[in-house]
Structures are given as C-alpha cells and as structure tokens.
Amino acid sequence: MDVCVVEMNHSAADVNQKKSVEITKDKNGISQAILRNPRGASARVSLHGGQVLSWKNERDEELLFTSNKANFKPPAAVRGGIPICFPQFGNRGSLEQHGFARNRTWIIEDNPPPLQSFADSSSSDKAAFIDLLLKPSDDDLKIWPHSFEFRLRVLLSVDGYLTLISRIRNVNCKPFSFSFAYHTYFSVSDISEVRVEGLETLDYLDNLCNRERFTEQGDALTFESEVDRVYLSSSDAVAVFDHEKKRTFVIKKEGLPDIVVWNPWEKKSRVITDFGDEEYKQMLCVDAANIEKPITLKPGEEWTGRVELSVTASI
Known part of the structure; x- marks a missing residue:
C-alpha cells in the first residue's frame, strides 16, 4: 500500500492538520484519506463514493460495520461504513438505488469555500479533516439533468467524534429537488441486545408495509425481526x-429531520449478495436523513446538512 502525507493548502493553522491526514491507496488503486487524532482514534474515507469505511476509537476498536462480503471494486458501493445517498434515498424512478453519489469518484478540494455555518465543528487545530468535492459527469446529467456542486467535509475531533458536513449547491439554471441520507452502519455486539431511544411517539413510514404511516408506541425501539422505517x-x-x-x-x-432505521434480519440477509447470512446480528443502520419532504434548491442556493457521531461507555 502506498502511503504519503497529503499536502493540503488550507490556511495558517493547518500544520497539525497536515500531520493528521494521510492519503493511501487500496488494493484496487482507490485513493483513501486516513484521519487520526492525537489520542489515537482514526477514520478512513474512500474517494470512491466519498464514503467513510472505518471509524475507530482510541483503543483501535472498530465502530462501523462492513460486511465480510463487501465489494470494494468500483463501480459497486461498499456494503458498510457510511454511504452517501444522493440525490435520492430508496429505489424510485430511473435513478439507481440510493442515488449515484456513493458510486462516483470524488476529488480532494484543497481550498473549499468557507463554511457559512457549523464553523465551530471544524475550527480546532487538533481536528483532522478532509474536504471532498463531487460534480456531475456528462453521464450523470443524462439520468439526472441538474448541475450541482456537492462538498463533503469529514472531520475527526480530538475527542474522537466523527462529523460529516454536506453542502449541496444548485449551479443549474432551474430549481431541483432531492432526498438525502448518511446511511450509517453501526457495529453492534448482537442486534437482540440493542435499543434505540429518541424515537418515541414519532410517526414513521414503514417500508415493509408499502410506506404506510404509523406512530411509535414504545419507549425504545428493540429488534426481533426485520425493520425498515423512516421516522x-x-x-x-x-x-x-x-x-x-x-x-x-x-x-x-442538523438540517436532517428524519431518521432511517434498518436491519434486514435473517430472511433478507440470505438474498443480499454482498452481505453474510448471519451478519444482520452485528449491524444496525441508523441514518440521519431528509426523505419525507425533499429539499428544493433554487439556482444559486445551497443546502447544508450535518451529522455528528460519538460513542460513550454505558452501564
């Protein structure tokens, strides 16, 4: 594996930043950025899909799930980590499932426009971050005829928090609409021992019931069978x-009102080609998303969405 320190042209305070970001290539020749913080936590971001493939704490424990059967060879999206779902989530119309951003090659942007919000989350000189950029290809414009600039900042804080900030700008001459999700695969010990809190009393669309609308009745969401919901x-x-x-x-x-919760359980796991039959036990997707009400941008407008992931010890 080739390794080099990335020479980024960020302003002033980035001597420490340069030391904490490396560019490597995987066995398929795909460039990846390795972020490290002073305490030993790390994150790995692939330029294929702008996808976070790994997030480890300071004890080198992997916090994200990636399938043992995942395909890392383009143009396939990798089963695991945090795929970026844009310009749609799901499988509707002529676009491929979850859109095309997760299947495209992004570039490193040395001098992105300044963030107009969320500035505090990237101001620490001890944080490691990478800025990526995606623009539509001619082929993309044939299937989704809208010009855009998609900027993604992936940031690993000194505390080991993982932050993703997306900025999507309409550089089209007409409005366009899209849905979006950070399709986050968390690594868990056993899905039957997991619960999700913060969804109580919310309405949700159940994809297992033709997107019928229900209201969450429990104090916490636990798992005994397949779940595919948009809260x-x-x-x-x-x-x-x-x-x-x-x-x-x-x-x-922030900027992402919905939460997707997904676990395929046993039956569906057996028909997903890049997913192990028993791997549903070790993963849970909980996605910050905007799905029910698509985002519409007028020419020149920009949307920003942010997610911050942290992990703490619990009793």
Missing part, C-alpha cells in the same frame, strides 16, 4: 444502546 421530524439527537458492549452511540444532526 419523521425526529429530535436532533438519537441514541443507540449496545448492552453487551456497554457502549452508546449518539447521533446528533
């Missing part, structure tokens, strides 16, 4: 408790 207008923080590993993931979000 609507959720709070800005949701927690995933893993009782066996005694740790809690906290998902904080």
